[in-house]
Amino acid sequence: MARKARIYAAVADLLQRGQRHAWTLDDLHAALAQGGRRTDFSSVFRATERLVADGLAAKVLDDDGRARFELAGAHHDHLHCTRCGDLVPVPCVIDGAASAALEAESGGAIGEHNVIFSGLCRGCRELTDR
Amino acid sequence: MARKARIYAAVADLLQRGQRHAWTLDDLHAALAQGGRRTDFSSVFRATERLVADGLAAKVLDDDGRARFELAGAHHDHLHCTRCGDLVPVPCVIDGAASAALEAESGGAIGEHNVIFSGLCRGCRELTDR
DNA sequence: CTAAGTGCAAATCATTTGCAACCAG
DNA sequence: CTGGTTGCAAATGATTTGCACTTAG
Numbered sequence: 001m002a003r004k005a006r007i008y009a010a011v012a013d014l015l016q017r018g019q020r021h022a023w024t025l026d027d028l029h030a031a032l033a034q035g036g037r038r039t040d041f042s043s044v045f046r047a048t049e050r051l052v053a054d055g056l057a058a059k060v061l062d063d064d065g066r067a068r069f070e071l072a073g074a075h076h077d078h079l080h081c082t083r084c085g086d087l088v089p090v091p092c093v094i095d096g097a098a099s100a101a102l103e104a105e106s107g108g109a110i111g112e113h114n115v116i117f118s119g120l121c122r123g124c125r126e127l128t129d130r
Numbered sequence: 131m132a133r134k135a136r137i138y139a140a141v142a143d144l145l146q147r148g149q150r151h152a153w154t155l156d157d158l159h160a161a162l163a164q165g166g167r168r169t170d171f172s173s174v175f176r177a178t179e180r181l182v183a184d185g186l187a188a189k190v191l192d193d194d195g196r197a198r199f200e201l202a203g204a205h206h207d208h209l210h211c212t213r214c215g216d217l218v219p220v221p222c223v224i225d226g227a228a229s230a231a232l233e234a235e236s237g238g239a240i241g242e243h244n245v246i247f248s249g250l251c252r253g254c255r256e257l258t259d260r
Numbered sequence: 261c262t263a264a265g266t267g268c269a270a271a272t273c274a275t276t277t278g279c280a281a282c283c284a285g
Numbered sequence: 286c287t288g289g290t291t292g293c294a295a296a297t298g299a300t301t302t303g304c305a306c307t308t309a310g
Contacts (some may be wrong), residue, residue, distance in 0.1 A: 005265060025300075040267050045300065047265095061193045063244055065275095066299065079238050090236045093228040099247075106220045107252030108209050114193055115245045117229075122237030135290065155275075170292050175275070195300095196274065266307070276297070282290075 010037055011047040015057055015071045022060055022068035022078070022087040062087050063116055081121035083128070088121045140167055141177040145187055145201045152190055152198035152208070152217040192217050193246055211251035213258070218251045 014023065014031055023031075029044050048069045051057035060068045062080055068087050076089045092115070099110050120128060144153065144161050153161075159174050178199045181187035190198045192210055198217050206219045222245070229240050250258060 007266075038267095041299090042268080042301075043266055049301095061191075061195075063191045079232075079236060079240065081238070082241075088236070088238070090232050090238075093232060094223060094245075098223040102209075102220050102223060102247065106209060106218070107255065108211070108218070108220075108250050109255045109258075110209065110247045110249040111212075112249075113245060113247045115224075115243060117232065117240045117243045119240040119242075120238050125237065125239045128239075137291075168292095171274090172276075172293080173291055176290085179276095262308105262310095264307100264309085266305105268304095268306105270301105270303080272301070273299090274297100276295105278295080279293090281292085283287100284289090285287095 005047070005050075006037075007032070007039055007043045008047040008050055010035070011044060012051060012056060015051070015069065018071070020086075021089055022062075022070045024066045024068055026066070028069070060087065061114065063118070077115035077117070079117045079119055079121060081124050082118055083120055083124040086121055087116075090117065135177070135180075136167070137162070137169055137173045138177040138180055140165070140169075141174060142181060142186060145181070145199065148201070150216075151219055152192075152200045154196045154198055156196070158199070190217065191244060193248070207245035207247070209247045209249055209251060211254050212248055213250055213254035216251055217246075220247065 010032055011028055014028060019031075020027065025041055025044050025048065028048070029039065029041055032039050032044065048057060048059070051069070052059050056072055057069050058072045060070060060078060062068050062078075064080070064085065070089075075092055077092050078087050079090050080087050094113055094115065099113075103110050140162055141158055144158060150157065155171055155174050155178065158178070159169065159171055162169050162174065178187060178189070181199070182189050186202055187199050188202045190200060190208060192198050192208075194210070194215070200219075205222055207222050208217050209220050210217050224243055224245065229243075233240050
């Protein structure tokens with residue numbers, strides 16, 4: 001991993017800092033601009049593309065039509081907050097037994113899964129609850 | 131539900147016949163063309179839009195970037211076959227207890243969920259298994 | 261120098277929307 | 286007639302790609 005790729009490194013750094021869990025290309029682009037690094041969507045796009053290929057990041061397809069990128073790591077699922085739009089991580093609720101049961105029932109072969117709950121994140125829930 | 135909307139009725143009919151479980155706009159458009167009904171994407175789009183609004187159809191966001199439409203009915207999740215691309219229904223594995231546990235752990239409020247497994251559907255698995 | 265990395269502009273893809281022509285009631 | 290439907294074309298929104306220009310090594 002040569003240190004040449006400025007954008008690549010900058011994006012990796014953003015993901016690592018974890019100021020936010022899942023980033024859209026927009027989020028990343030904006031954060032880079034914030035940090036004084038003027039750049040282009042295509043560059044950010046290619047950086048995330050390589051990060052994913054290198055196994056450092058994961059791409060999550062949210063149901064609002066925009067992809068999010070997060071640091072690769074332990075598997076977990078997500079909660080899409082319908083109020084603030086954030087995609088927050090939640091522990092995975094699908095265990096091997098469930099997959100096995102589904103394989104048996106469906107006759108298919110099941111690998112990955114992508115689970116997106118929709119609701120309110122902790123912060124927004126507290127705002128609403130009151 | 132007036133009988134005026136030709137496309138609307140034609141699309142509803144396709145969904146009802148269940149020749150396929152989940153249809154992309156492309157699928158529907160192509161099937162209509164097959165059936166001799168020349169039409170436009172926008173019309174198919176508006177038909178599905180209304181079917182969903184009328185509660186007759188459900189829109190499912192697959193992770194290949196295209197939305198699928200299916201007959202509204204009992205809740206279930208899906209398996210995206212990575213070989214044939216089909217989105218087949220599988221029973222839901224997330225029960226109330228799981229949701230409740232997640233709410234407790236995350237501090238959020240959880241409503242719906244969208245689960246897409248990826249793997250092979252029965253047919254493709256059999257082709258591969260051998 | 262030399263290829264990898266960038267920025268800008270243009271191309272895709274999958275919808276969505278504006279509008280004028282159409283058609284069932 | 287008349288308003289709900291359609292088809293066609295153009296607009297969107299989010300990527301993706303083509304290319305010439307930079308720049309680190």
